[in-house]
Amino acid sequence: AQKVTQAQTEISVVEKEDVTLDCVYETRDTTYYLFWYKQPPSGELVFLIRRNSFDEQNEISGRYSWNFQKSTSSFNFTITASQVVDSAVYFCALVDFGGATNKLIFGTGTLLAVQP
Amino acid sequence: DGGITQSPKYLFRKEGQNVTLSCEQNLNHDAMYWYRQDPGQGLRLIYYSQIVNDFQKGDIAEGYSVSREKKESFPLTVTSAQKNPTAFYLCASTESRGTGGAGANVLTFGAGSRLTVL
Numbered sequence: 172a173q174k175v176t177q178a179q180t181e182i183s184v185v186e187k188e189d190v191t192l193d194c195v196y197e198t199r200d201t202t203y204y205l206f207w208y209k210q211p212p213s214g215e216l217v218f219l220i221r222r223n224s225f226d227e228q229n230e231i232s233g234r235y236s237w238n239f240q241k242s243t244s245s246f247n248f249t250i251t252a253s254q255v256v257d258s259a260v261y262f263c264a265l266v267d268f269g270g271a272t273n274k275l276i277f278g279t280g281t282l283l284a285v286q287p
Numbered sequence: 288d289g290g291i292t293q294s295p296k297y298l299f300r301k302e303g304q305n306v307t308l309s310c311e312q313n314l315n316h317d318a319m320y321w322y323r324q325d326p327g328q329g330l331r332l333i334y335y336s337q338i339v340n341d342f343q344k345g346d347i348a349e350g351y352s353v354s355r356e357k358k359e360s361f362p363l364t365v366t367s368a369q370k371n372p373t374a375f376y377l378c379a380s381t382e383s384r385g386t387g388g389a390g391a392n393v394l395t396f397g398a399g400s401r402l403t404v405l
Contacts, residue, residue, distance in 0.1 A: 221391075
């Protein structure tokens with residue numbers, strides 16, 4: 172069965188520290204997509220990145236970087252030089268291609284608190 | 288600006304009452320979704336619709352109902368049959384076309400509605 176595990180429930184760091192949010196997934200599909208979304212206190216989820224299973228290149232976007240490793244079924248997210256504005260809940264998600272629905276399966280989220 | 292509008296933002300309900308949460312989008316998206324968020328449980332899919340006048344149950348559809356009479360609207364009714372309705376409800380939408388279909392596309396989310404049963 173498809174599953175996404177975010178073992179870190181809460182992380183607290185001090186501003187300017189680097190922090191890595193872990194995501195481990197399970198799927199039998201050879202073709203799948205992985206996502207990261209950010210949920211600030213306002214509530215709506217904001218898209219950060221989408222990665223398909225055939226593209227294992229790491230990605231960097233400003234202070235954000237993602238490490239996709241199929242060998243360990245992980246898609247970890249690193250924030251460099253964290254800022255208070257990074258405080259949010261971060262969700263990792265996997266597209267389930269079983270059946271015709273292509274549904275997103277979310278992890279339970281990691282609450283990141285960045286202290287000034 | 289295009290986006291998703293959910294209303295009301297906060298809603299209180301007495302036990303035994305049905306309530307309807309509104310979701311409107313002006314993104315011209317085909318697919319719309321309703322998710323429920325509980326502390327420590329992530330987001331769980333309630334219902335989704337990939338086209339007008341058609342919708343399917345998600346993982347936790349019991350006690351909920353939806354309609355999709357217009358492309359831009361996907362209201363969710365929380366019925367009295369839902370035993371534990373207190374939660375944060377999120378509506379989302381996306382295009383249906385593209386590689387992998389709607390699920391592989393990026394979802395746009397509304398700001399959510401928080402329902403509390405008194």
